[in-house]
Amino acid sequence: MLNVRKVRKDFPILKTGIIYLDNAASSLTPEPVLQKMLEFYCHYRANVGRGIHHLSQKASEEYERARTKVADFINAKSENEVIMTKNTTEGINLIASGLKWKKGEKIVTSLIEHHSDFIVWLRVKNNYDIELKTVRPKGSVEEGLLDVTDFEKIIDDKTKLVALTHVSNVLGVITPIEEITKIAHEHGAYVLVDGAQSVPHMKVDVQKIGCDFLAFSGHKMCAPTGSGVLYIRKELSEEVEPLCIGGGAIADVEHDSYTLDKSPRRFEAGTPAIADVIGLGAAIDYLQKIGMKNIERYERKLTTLMYEEMTALPNVEVYSPDPEQKIGIMAFNIKDLNPHDVALALDVSANIMVRSGHHCALPFIRGLLHKSGTIRASTYFYNTEEEIDKFVSALKEIINSLVE
Numbered sequence: 362m363l364n365v366r367k368v369r370k371d372f373p374i375l376k377t378g379i380i381y382l383d384n385a386a387s388s389l390t391p392e393p394v395l396q397k398m399l400e401f402y403c404h405y406r407a408n409v410g411r412g413i414h415h416l417s418q419k420a421s422e423e424y425e426r427a428r429t430k431v432a433d434f435i436n437a438k439s440e441n442e443v444i445m446t447k448n449t450t451e452g453i454n455l456i457a458s459g460l461k462w463k464k465g466e467k468i469v470t471s472l473i474e475h476h477s478d479f480i481v482w483l484r485v486k487n488n489y490d491i492e493l494k495t496v497r498p499k500g501s502v503e504e505g506l507l508d509v510t511d512f513e514k515i516i517d518d519k520t521k522l523v524a525l526t527h528v529s530n531v532l533g534v535i536t537p538i539e540e541i542t543k544i545a546h547e548h549g550a551y552v553l554v555d556g557a558q559s560v561p562h563m564k565v566d567v568q569k570i571g572c573d574f575l576a577f578s579g580h581k582m583c584a585p586t587g588s589g590v591l592y593i594r595k596e597l598s599e600e601v602e603p604l605c606i607g608g609g610a611i612a613d614v615e616h617d618s619y620t621l622d623k624s625p626r627r628f629e630a631g632t633p634a635i636a637d638v639i640g641l642g643a644a645i646d647y648l649q650k651i652g653m654k655n656i657e658r659y660e661r662k663l664t665t666l667m668y669e670e671m672t673a674l675p676n677v678e679v680y681s682p683d684p685e686q687k688i689g690i691m692a693f694n695i696k697d698l699n700p701h702d703v704a705l706a707l708d709v710s711a712n713i714m715v716r717s718g719h720h721c722a723l724p725f726i727r728g729l730l731h732k733s734g735t736i737r738a739s740t741y742f743y744n745t746e747e748e749i750d751k752f753v754s755a756l757k758e759i760i761n762s763l764v765e
């Protein structure tokens with residue numbers, strides 16, 4: 362069960378009285394996660410996988426335990442499919458640089474992607490003479506809905522990879538990822554899912570989706586900054602070249618040759634962000650205790666409330682599909698006001714944090730919405746209905762005082 366009043370007490374920053382609606386950028390960190398990281402620094406602060414002494418053994422045990430927690434969380438078949446990265450961006454780059462591209466192959470993505478799942482493919486296209494196809498949302502651009510039939514038309518036997526966001530960071534719209542994955546696999550293509558905005562908010566099951574790669578960020582799901590995950594399906598781990606090689610990634614080294622270790626070690630050269638990974642394990646415990654189904658249900662309720670209250674406001678342009686098709690994020694503009702001015706006014710007048718600008722999605726914001734930016738309010742499970750009401754009241758005041 363989700364007891365919002367109770368969980369809020371776990372977040373030290375909330376005691377300062379802020380209303381934090383910038384969760385799509387990064388979430389807040391609860392006390393149990395901070396405590397777990399402190400435990401590492403105070404009691405077994407040593408390197409992992411390198412020492413025989415008991416501190417190193419304990420650190421390694423906790424580090425690997427976090428990996429097992431991640432594997433259970435996303436329902437991977439094995440913890441060896443879980444690679445620790447620093448964020449979603451690194452995970453996607455690892456796949457882009459690690460797959461063996463051949464001229465004439467094709468990548469399919471969409472125009473609602475975050476830059477981290479877009480410009481990497483532009484670079485692959487330019488470097489290897491690859492065809493890059495971008496699917497536009499169907500119907501109203503402001504709803505951002507991707508249509509499965511468009512993917513049926515574009516994915517063919519030349520397609521090596523379909524790379525798609527699971528939830529848009531601009532609109533919160535949910536992509537029909539399972540259906541698209543099936544189509545991609547019928548043509549022998551791999552599927553990479555950008556789970557930065559889905560994994561923190563709903564149950565994501567890699568076996569149910571059937572995807573080959575899934576990248577997400579710990580810092581958007583109560584874990585520390587510097588923690589992220591890349592899932593690589595077991596059968597593909599040797600198909601992907603690591604981004605970095607060096608200490609910790611090898612099975613053997615001779616004076617003129619080396620053999621890389623198996624996954625996940627082959628992908629984790631150098632000393633990793635140990636405290637952050639252990640913190641990620643604690644964040645997963647925290648989320649699991651609340652229950653991802655409870656989190657999703659509650660957030661959908663907040664999203665619907667926000668949608669209903671905001672679409673009733675005069676002079677507010679809301680960019681959104683029906684709330685049934687989205688989660689957690691509301692993008693909007695107030696008449697001709699600059700989005701940054703609105704964000705600043707919300708901060709100064711009501712202590713409310715939102716994001717403003719292009720949200721690292723210029724092809725979508727500028728190319729499709731034809732805007733220079735939007736304001737984005739994004740929720741998490743510790744936000745309350747009262748906070749949404751206060752946010753809407755603050756918007757009303759801005760409209761009354763700034764809109765002519």
Ligand SMILES: Cc1ncc(COP(=O)(O)O)c(C=O)c1O
Pocket residue numbers: 385386448449450451475477478526528529530555557558578
């Ligand atoms: C959909 C999506 N993909 C990728 C990213 C990049 O995440 P990170 O900055 O943690 O690498 C974000 C961040 O906002 C995102 O929302």
